[in-house]
Amino acid sequence: MIVPDTKDWTWVLRAPCPECGFDAAIVAPAEVSALLRASADAWREVLAEEDVRVRPRPDRWSPLEYACHVRDVCQLYDERLVLMLTEDEPGYPNWDQDAAAIEARYDQQNPADVAAGLSAAADTLAARFDGVSGARWDRGGFRSDGAHFTVATFAQYFIHDLVHHLNDVTGAPADRI
Numbered sequence: 001m002i003v004p005d006t007k008d009w010t011w012v013l014r015a016p017c018p019e020c021g022f023d024a025a026i027v028a029p030a031e032v033s034a035l036l037r038a039s040a041d042a043w044r045e046v047l048a049e050e051d052v053r054v055r056p057r058p059d060r061w062s063p064l065e066y067a068c069h070v071r072d073v074c075q076l077y078d079e080r081l082v083l084m085l086t087e088d089e090p091g092y093p094n095w096d097q098d099a100a101a102i103e104a105r106y107d108q109q110n111p112a113d114v115a116a117g118l119s120a121a122a123d124t125l126a127a128r129f130d131g132v133s134g135a136r137w138d139r140g141g142f143r144s145d146g147a148h149f150t151v152a153t154f155a156q157y158f159i160h161d162l163v164h165h166l167n168d169v170t171g172a173p174a175d176r177i
Contacts, residue, residue, distance in 0.1 A: 012160045020167035024160040029152040032159045033126035039162045040122035047115040063169045068106035074121035084141040094144035
């Protein structure tokens with residue numbers, strides 16, 4: 001088993017995640033949009049449940065907070081994907097997910113609004129991934145910490161994040177999306 005090195009994101013593309021079991025390495029980048037849409041459907045189900053504001057532990061977000069994060073990640077990745085497709089080797093601005101959660105008051109948002117926003121953001125990003133073909137999968141970009149992605153590895157890394165967070169909330173195996 002490969003143990004993740006938090007400074008090296010590429011472990012996500014080399015082996016199944018030791019926490020959620022998802023194997024991003026076997027996902028063809030062109031399949032990401034379908035997985036993204038399925039994930040959005042699963043999040044709608046999660047947000048329809050009772051007690052979505054309750055944190056299971058003090059150190060773990062509630063289902064609502066995770067859903068807000070996933071919605072915002074979809075929006076952020078769409079912005080980054082546009083940069084990668086329109087600029088040569090762009091750098092992405094830093095994003096502090098913990099600050100975003102506090103500033104946007106994830107814990108106070110309306111679950112129905114979050115479900116709608118997550119679905120819309122997922123649809124937008126999925127459509128953008130659907131438009132990628134050929135050599136465009138090889139276009140690159142850099143995260144603020146210097147990590148380099150191609151559109152293909154960006155897609156695989158992204159979908160692992162969404163599947164992982166759904167697993168954080170539901171405990172369902174990664175292959176259940």
